[in-house]
Amino acid sequence: MGAVFDAGRVREAVREYALSLPEAREEFPWGGSVAKVNKKVFVFLGPDEDEDRLRFTLKLTDQDVHADALAAPGAEPAGYGLGKSGWVTVPIREGIPPVEVLCEWIEDSYRTIAPKRLAARLDACRPQLPS
Structure with missing residues (x-):
């Protein structure tokens, strides 16, 4: 029998990683x-x-990553016109990719928004992805 999906746990893992x-x-x-x-x-x-x-909701500018995020169950371009700039809203529900993938998307969004000096720091000391 598989583990029961826990949306609150997934949200907290994504939050902690961010x-x-x-x-x-x-x-x-x-x-x-x-x-x-x-x-x-x-x-x-x-x-x-x-x-x-x-x-x-996060900003994904890499076309492949953006397409993968939009393929998640219930995902859609973000409202308020943000979707036109690459922002995607992903509901936390059963069937979404594993937390590790969600955190990779968080990191992609961070790299898009953060100054280059901080992205370079991320390369030097990458945080552990939750499991």
Whole structure:
């Protein structure tokens, strides 16, 4: 029998990984959580109260990675016109890729938003991907 999917655990693993990246910090605008680097959001984590609506939104500029993210169950271009710039919203639900892949997407978004000097730091001391 397979393990029961735990959306809250997945959200927390993604959040922890995002905040482990160089100079990342968490803020709470608009009633939800975001991870920022250099005053810019690289992942919207949203509110965590309603486990049935857990999701995250990130910017993916690599076409293959962007296409993979959009192929996740329920994923769609982000609202408010952000989808036109490569932002994708991925619901945290059964059938999405493993946490390791989600964290790779978080890292791609971070690299897109972070200054080059911080991306270089990431190359020098890559955080451990959760399992």
